[in-house]
Amino acid sequence: HHVINRRHSLSAQAHHAGAPAPPRREKKRETPLALRASVFPRMHHQLKPPEAATLPRHLLEAHVVSLVRQCRSLRALRGAHARLLRLRLPRLTYAFALSKLLASCAASAPTAAAASYARSLFDQIPEPTAFCYNSLIRALATPSNPTTDAFLLYRRMLRAGSPSPNSFTVAFALKACAAVPALGKGRQLHSQAFRQGLEPSPYVQTGLLNLYARCEEVALARSVFDGMAEDKNLVAWSSMIGGYSRAGMVNEALDLFRDMQAAGVSPDEVTMVSVISACAKAGALDLGRWVHAFIDRKGIMVDLELSTALIDMYAKCGLIERARLVFDAMVERDTKAWSAMIVGLAMHGLAEDALGLFSRMLQLKIRPNNVTFIGVLSACAHNGLVDDGRRYWSTMQEMGIKASMENYGCMVDLLCRSGLLDEAYSFVTSMPILPNSVIWRNLLVASKSSNRTDIVGLASKKLFELEPQNPENYVLLSNLYALNSQWDRVRYMRKKMKDNNVTVVAGCSSIEINGYLHKFVVSDGSHPEIKEIRVVLREIADRVLRSGHKPWTAAVLHDVGEEEKEIALCEHSERLAIAYGLLKTKAPHVIRVVKNLRFCPDCHEVAKIISKSYGREIIVRDRVRFHRFIGGSCSCNDFW
DNA sequence: ATAGGGTTAG
Numbered sequence: 001h002h003v004i005n006r007r008h009s010l011s012a013q014a015h016h017a018g019a020p021a022p023p024r025r026e027k028k029r030e031t032p033l034a035l036r037a038s039v040f041p042r043m044h045h046q047l048k049p050p051e052a053a054t055l056p057r058h059l060l061e062a063h064v065v066s067l068v069r070q071c072r073s074l075r076a077l078r079g080a081h082a083r084l085l086r087l088r089l090p091r092l093t094y095a096f097a098l099s100k101l102l103a104s105c106a107a108s109a110p111t112a113a114a115a116s117y118a119r120s121l122f123d124q125i126p127e128p129t130a131f132c133y134n135s136l137i138r139a140l141a142t143p144s145n146p147t148t149d150a151f152l153l154y155r156r157m158l159r160a161g162s163p164s165p166n167s168f169t170v171a172f173a174l175k176a177c178a179a180v181p182a183l184g185k186g187r188q189l190h191s192q193a194f195r196q197g198l199e200p201s202p203y204v205q206t207g208l209l210n211l212y213a214r215c216e217e218v219a220l221a222r223s224v225f226d227g228m229a230e231d232k233n234l235v236a237w238s239s240m241i242g243g244y245s246r247a248g249m250v251n252e253a254l255d256l257f258r259d260m261q262a263a264g265v266s267p268d269e270v271t272m273v274s275v276i277s278a279c280a281k282a283g284a285l286d287l288g289r290w291v292h293a294f295i296d297r298k299g300i301m302v303d304l305e306l307s308t309a310l311i312d313m314y315a316k317c318g319l320i321e322r323a324r325l326v327f328d329a330m331v332e333r334d335t336k337a338w339s340a341m342i343v344g345l346a347m348h349g350l351a352e353d354a355l356g357l358f359s360r361m362l363q364l365k366i367r368p369n370n371v372t373f374i375g376v377l378s379a380c381a382h383n384g385l386v387d388d389g390r391r392y393w394s395t396m397q398e399m400g401i402k403a404s405m406e407n408y409g410c411m412v413d414l415l416c417r418s419g420l421l422d423e424a425y426s427f428v429t430s431m432p433i434l435p436n437s438v439i440w441r442n443l444l445v446a447s448k449s450s451n452r453t454d455i456v457g458l459a460s461k462k463l464f465e466l467e468p469q470n471p472e473n474y475v476l477l478s479n480l481y482a483l484n485s486q487w488d489r490v491r492y493m494r495k496k497m498k499d500n501n502v503t504v505v506a507g508c509s510s511i512e513i514n515g516y517l518h519k520f521v522v523s524d525g526s527h528p529e530i531k532e533i534r535v536v537l538r539e540i541a542d543r544v545l546r547s548g549h550k551p552w553t554a555a556v557l558h559d560v561g562e563e564e565k566e567i568a569l570c571e572h573s574e575r576l577a578i579a580y581g582l583l584k585t586k587a588p589h590v591i592r593v594v595k596n597l598r599f600c601p602d603c604h605e606v607a608k609i610i611s612k613s614y615g616r617e618i619i620v621r622d623r624v625r626f627h628r629f630i631g632g633s634c635s636c637n638d639f640w
Numbered sequence: 641a642t643a644g645g646g647t648t649a650g
Contacts, residue, residue, distance in 0.1 A: 065642085096642085103643060131642060138644080171644055178645095206645040213646085238646040273647040308648040340649040371650050378650095406650055 052087040060089060064097045068104050074114055077104055081121075098125050099132050106139035110179075115140050115149070130163040134172055141176035150176030151185045158192070167201035174207030178214045186211040202228075206235050213243025218252075232263070238271040245278035251517055253278040254287060266298070269306050276309040283594030283621050284512045285317035304330070308337045315344025318592055318619045318626055335369055342375035346382060347625050349635055354379035355388070370396075370404045377410035381417055382625060384639060389414040405436050412439050416446035417639065425455055437466045441476065448480055456480070471497070471504045472597075509573035509595040513584045520576040527576075529583070536579040541570055543613045544606055552602040574603045578610060578618060591618045598622050608632050 047055075047063055064084065071077045084097045102121045108114050118139035125132050133153065140150035154173040157165060170193045177186035190208055193199045205228050212221035221243045228236055237260045244253035257275050260267060267275070272295055279288035292310060295302060302310070307330050314323035327333070327341045338361045345354035358376050361368060368376075373396050380389035393411055396403060408431055415424035428435050428443060444459040463473045478493035506521040520527065527533060544551075551569050569575075574595050581591035599622040611618050612632030620627045628635035 061641090100642075107643075129642095134643070168644060175645070201644095203645050210646060233645090235646045240646090242646065268646095270647045277648075303647095305648045310648095312649065334648095336649045338649085343649060369649095374650050404650085 047087065049087050052089060057090070057093055060093045061096055064089075064093070064100055068097075068100045071104060074105070074108060074111075074117060077101060077108070078117070095125055095127075099129065099135065102132060102135040102139070106135040110139070110142040112142065115142055128163075130166055130169065133157050133163065134166070134168040137169060137176060138172040141172060141179050143179045148176060148180055148182050148185060151182065151189075154189075165196065165198070167198045167204050170196075170198050171201070171203040171207045174204070174211050178207070178211040181211065181214045183211070183215040183217065186215070202233065202236075206233075206239060209236060209243075210239040213239050213246065216243070216247045218243055218247050218249065232265070234265055234268060234271070237263075237265055238267070238274060241271060241278070242274035245274045245281065248281050250278045250282035250284055250287070267300070269301050269303055272300055273306050273309045276306070276313045280309070280313035280316040282510065282512075282517055283317050283592065284517055285319060285592055286512050286515055287517075288313045288317050290515070304332055304334060304337065308340050311337065311340045311344060315340070315347060316621065318348075318590075318621060318628075320344060320348045320350065333366070335366060335372060338366055339369070339372040339375055342372060342379070344375075346375045346379035348628075349382050349625065351379040351383040351385060368399070368401070370401055370407055373401065373403075374406050374410055377407065377414060381410055381414040382636070382639070384418050386414060386418045386420065405433065405439075408433070408435065409438050409442065412442050416442055421446055421450055421452065421455070425452075435462070437463055437470070437473075440466070441473065444476060444480070448483065468500060469502055471502045474502060475504060505597070507573045507595060507597045507600070509577035509593050511577040511581050511591070511593050513580070518577070518580060520573045520580070522573050522576075523571040524573065524576060527580070529580070532583055533576060533579050536583050537570055537575065540575070540579060540582075540606065540610060544609050547609050547613070549605055549609060552605070569600070569602050572600050572603050574600065574620060575606060578607060578620075581618075582610070582614060582616065587614075587616050591616055593618070593620045595620060595622045598624060599627060604634065604638075608634055 052060060067080045067083065068077070071080050081101055084094070084101075089097060098121050102118055102125075105114055105118045105121065118136050122128060122132060122136045128136075137150045137153055140153060150173055154165070154169065157163070157169070170189060173189055174186060177183075177189065186208070190199075193204055193208075198204050205224060209221050209224040209228075212218075212224060221240060225232070225236060225240045237256070241253050241256050241260070244250075244256060253275060257267070257271075260271075272291070275291050276288065279285075279291055292313075295306070300306075307326055310326045311323045314320065314326065323341065323344050327337065330337060338357070342354050342357050342361075345351075345357065354375060358368070358372070361372070373392065376392050377389055380386070380392065389411065396407070408427075412424050412428060412435075415421075415427060424443060424446060428439060431439075440459045440462045443455060444463065447455040447459070460473075460477050463470075463477075467473055474493050474497045478490045481487075481489040481493065508519055508521050510517050510519045512518070518527065524530070574593055577593045577595075578591060581593065585591065599620060604627065607618055607620065607627070607629050609632065610616065611629035618627075618629040620629075625636065
């Protein structure tokens with residue numbers, strides 16, 4: 001540093017003497033550290049313990065500051081700590097050093113290791129100031145801290161009576177609650193902040209807004225947002241848009257995005273991640289494409305996170321080729337980027353590409369995680385690759401990756417789809433963690449056409465234990481009974497549902513027309529163009545009838561006459577959305593529909609017929625995967 | 641005396 005500095009000052013002198021200006025880059029490199037080194041040249045790096053005792057406090061503190069400032073990792077911080085210890089600093093200066101270390105630790109990556117080191121630093125400070133409390137609360141605000149230690153520390157601070165919390169304290173504590181997320185604790189913070197007069201701080205406000213947004217408490221978030229001053233900042237806008245996006249309220253997210261620009265606030269790459277993921281969630285391809293063009297037009301930096309969000313958006317909007325283009329153009333890819341691409345390919349039933357990409361990932365020594373394996377295993381499941389799936393499962397164990405519930409779910413799915421019901425059953429019963437409802441439901445669906453009353457009995461018992469209020473389970477089981485014409489059992493399920501106050505979740509399908517998302521639920525008469533839609537539905541029904549298809553009426557829960565069942569089937573949400581697409585667009589425009597639940601089997605058949613009879617390409621994203629209908633067949637090969 | 645808020649894969 002001395003050398004660099006001297007050269008620097010020499011060239012600066014030469015510049016004054018009329019020599020050519022030094023290159024620009026060199027000037028930019030001038031860091032505060034270099035500056036400090038020139039102000040305190042002797043102290044940098046070579047301060048010795050005997051000197052420390054004789055130096056004035058402000059010089060020692062300056063040394064501490066420069067030592068801590070150059071630490072770029074937790075390891076470096078510990079090294080600096082060790083060096084400071086050897087100096088045998090006076091008591092007060094050492095306390096200063098500890099709080100500097102603590103603050104630096106809090107500002108580093110929020111890992112569990114940083115949190116525990118921060119705590120040990122804090123415990124060595126005899127009388128922690130508010131600054132120390134704040135730093136520790138900040139360091140504890142990691143999602144890997146489910147006990148919400150940060151909040152407990154905040155409470156301890158309040159109970160002790162001093163030092164009293166300030167706006168930093170509340171802002172950091174709110175961040176901790178948002179990371180969990182812990183709505184109840186966050187609301188307590190809200191009322192305390194109000195009582196202590198800390199609410200007006202913009203950092204407290206965005207903290208509150210973000211907490212509610214992360215908890216999907218959109219109305220609460222909005223009320224904080226609306227209560228903020230006229231000149232709302234970028235963070236507030238981004239956080240609110242993120243809240244709408246997370247809650248799946250795409251139209252609201254995009255409206256707010258427009259309001260933001262009207263208010264003269266320029267979005268940055270963080271804002272755009274939320275906007276893009278809103279489009280992904282909704283499957284709104286046209287909007288997503290428009291937003292991508294906007295990003296390019298405004299020159300917003302497409303960084304790692306935004307690229308990953310774009311991959312996810314194109315994959316979830318059914319344009320897997322575009323997702324691949326974004327992926328291939330990336331200069332740096334992390335595990336999340338690879339996983340997004342692999343999961344996307346798997347969703348589209350492109351097992352070969354997904355698995356090929358996975359092996360390339362391994363070649364490049366990018367470490368996969370359990371999410372990557374969700375993609376890999378579901379690629380196998382959707383294509384009946386049982387042996388490959390089993391092999392990847394052991395690869396996962398060999399790599400020391402702990403299987404998550406979702407990974408177990410993928411394996412159960414794989415075995416069930418391939419008709420290996422017995423193996424699936426023993427897999428479930430030998431799991432080291434308690435199977436969740438998704439796994440039992442999968443098993444239940446798989447035993448639909450078997451005679452395994454033992455599996456049906458156990459799975460349904462577990463399901464109702466785990467989720468007594470989930471209407472899906474009631475519908476599933478009564479459909480199962482209906483399939484076997486066990487009408488008394490169907491009636492019993494309906495009674496049980498009524499007794500437990502369970503109401504059916506309506507299937508909801510949406511289609512994007514002219515940049516607006518139209519949503520439909522079953523037998524939905526609320527759409528302004530419902531009359532025209534019903535005309536199309538009748539025509540579809542005619543063509544379906546002429547094709548010889550028999551409606552699969554068991555998919556209708558109600559114990560009503562066959563004719564009414566057929567009408568109910570004809571007005572399933574996905575059929576309404578497809579009909580609306582037929583009404584509003586012309587070939588070769590692709591009809592793209594997104595459904596919140598699984599595709600109704602009868603509607604799946606009907607979509608095949610429509611694709612042939614009307615000569616239209618239809619792409620439906622259901623809760624599980626994509627279905628692409630062309631000329632009377634579906635990309636899932638009826639394997640779903 | 642010192643510091644801070646919004647983002648991605650399931």
